[in-house]
Amino acid sequence: MNWLLxxxxxxxxxxxxxxxxxxxxxxxxxxxxxxxxxxxxxQKAGKLGLIGSIIPQAYGGGGADLLxxxxxxxxxxxxxxxxxxxxxxxxxxxxxxxxxxxTEEQKRRFIPPVISGEALGSWCLTxxxxxxxxxxxxxxxxxxxxxxxxxxxxxxxTNAPIARFFIVVAREKGSKGAKGATLFILxxxxxxxxxxPPMRKLxxxxxxxxxxxxxxxxxxxxxxxxxxxxxxPTMFETLDLxxxxxxxxxxxxxxxxxxxxxxxxxxxxxxxRPIAEFQLVRNMLAEMATRLxxxxxxxxxxxxxxEQGQKITKEASMAKYYASIMATRAALDAIQIFGGxxxxxxxxxxxxxxxxxxxxxxxxxxEIQKMIIAKELLR
Ligand SMILES: Cc1cc2nc3c(=O)[nH]c(=O)nc-3n(C[C@H](O)[C@H](O)[C@H](O)COP(=O)(O)OP(=O)(O)OC[C@H]3O[C@@H](n4cnc5c(N)ncnc54)[C@H](O)[C@@H]3O)c2cc1C
Numbered sequence: 001m002n003w004l005l006x007x008x009x010x011x012x013x014x015x016x017x018x019x020x021x022x023x024x025x026x027x028x029x030x031x032x033x034x035x036x037x038x039x040x041x042x043q044k045a046g047k048l049g050l051i052g053s054i055i056p057q058a059y060g061g062g063g064a065d066l067l068x069x070x071x072x073x074x075x076x077x078x079x080x081x082x083x084x085x086x087x088x089x090x091x092x093x094x095x096x097x098x099x100x101x102x103t104e105e106q107k108r109r110f111i112p113p114v115i116s117g118e119a120l121g122s123w124c125l126t127x128x129x130x131x132x133x134x135x136x137x138x139x140x141x142x143x144x145x146x147x148x149x150x151x152x153x154x155x156x157x158t159n160a161p162i163a164r165f166f167i168v169v170a171r172e173k174g175s176k177g178a179k180g181a182t183l184f185i186l187x188x189x190x191x192x193x194x195x196x197p198p199m200r201k202l203x204x205x206x207x208x209x210x211x212x213x214x215x216x217x218x219x220x221x222x223x224x225x226x227x228x229x230x231x232x233p234t235m236f237e238t239l240d241l242x243x244x245x246x247x248x249x250x251x252x253x254x255x256x257x258x259x260x261x262x263x264x265x266x267x268x269x270x271x272x273r274p275i276a277e278f279q280l281v282r283n284m285l286a287e288m289a290t291r292l293x294x295x296x297x298x299x300x301x302x303x304x305x306x307e308q309g310q311k312i313t314k315e316a317s318m319a320k321y322y323a324s325i326m327a328t329r330a331a332l333d334a335i336q337i338f339g340g341x342x343x344x345x346x347x348x349x350x351x352x353x354x355x356x357x358x359x360x361x362x363x364x365x366x367e368i369q370k371m372i373i374a375k376e377l378l379r
Contacts, residue, residue, distance in 0.1 A: 016075040024079040031206035046117015059111045066303040070248045077252025081355035082207035094121025101226040119164035124154040139170040150217045160210035161198045181231030192217040203354030240316040246363045247299040247319040250327035253356045254292045257334035284333045295323040314376035321369035324359035331356045
């Protein structure tokens with residue numbers, strides 16, 4: 001795998017690993033238990049340039065390639081997947097997409113507070129009645145003079161309870177299908193915009209998730225991201241990258257499972273020897289490591305292709321689908337290797353399982369990924 005990485009990539013991995021182990025490691029269980037997002041670590045990550053690595057330097061970012069962001073996400077997720085997921089929404093779904101589709105004014109206004117760690121962003125597509133069927137969203141806007149008035153609600157939105165900014169997908173009242181949607185950048189404090197309390201979740205518990213309620217929110221055209229009416233094509237373009245980065249979450253969690261399992265198998269003794277000497281345990285380790293490296297290799301190869309503008313919808317779905325199942329399996333096997341201790345809350349492997357499962361659902365379920373892969377094959 002190492003041959004794919006430049007010297008810079010290796011240095012980024014080493015320094016983010018150290019940061020995550022030092023800053024998140026000691027609190028990972030506590031923030032999961034308390035369902036608390038560690039703002040203090042987010043702010044430190046901002047100061048070190050870890051939130052804005054892929055943002056152009058002109059807007060305060062690091063100007064790095066997309067693989068760098070994948071490695072950062074993976075290393076955060078290796079220690080705390082909830083933290084990695086929340087940060088990545090800020091980095092990719094909010095800042096990177098604004099750097100790509102936003103106006104000069106939007107880039108200067110919305111990106112710096114987020115990449116510096118001062119504020120969080122969010123991406124608001126899912127609604128109570130529109131999940132997998134994203135085109136069926138009901139949040140709508142009407143034009144009133146030179147302003148837009150939005151109404152609707154979003155649910156399961158990562159960072160919503162604490163975010164300052166919200167990219168909201170809404171459709172023009174009366175429009176249907178893939179036409180007529182627009183992306184709006186909303187800001188906390190706008191009249192009619194509110195958020196619900198944090199939802200109680202199985203995993204990813206330090207990442208706050210919640211509802212966004214939009215009631216007669218008035219915005220002027222300076223809040224439109226990309227072309228008015230072109231929201232769905234823009235959104236679908238962004239989904240490919242989001243899915244590849246979903247695979248990075250799984251890769252980070254699976255690496256945590258493997259590291260913990262190898263360590264434990266060498267330490268734990270039964271029948272007078274370390275359990276690592278038993279073939280059935282070795283089999284689990286070998287399978288876990290093989291599937292992990294396959295996922296990593298395939299996923300990393302996709303980033304340069306996104307940068308070259310290649311259409312990789314099928315491959316992005318394959319990466320997310322395979323890696324998410326791979327990580328859930330790795331977590332189940334890690335629990336098995338830990339035996340009864342694996343089932344106890346003071347050991348982290350049960351958290352890895354709860355976190356891993358989310359990637360099979362969020363950002364498009366495994367069923368939806370398989371539908372996309374088959375559709376692309378049969379096109
Ligand atoms: C912790 C968390 C964080 C999230 N963060 C965000 C966020 O930041 N922003 C955001 O916009 N959304 C977010 N989501 C929403 C997420 O993307 C959706 O939950 C996901 O797309 C699935 O939608 P749904 O939950 O409505 O499930 P549904 O669409 O109701 O699906 C239910 C089941 O039916 C299956 N199904 C549906 N349609 C088909 C079909 N045609 N064929 C076969 N099977 C089908 C699904 O695969 C699934 O098994 C988040 C979700 C969670 C749990």
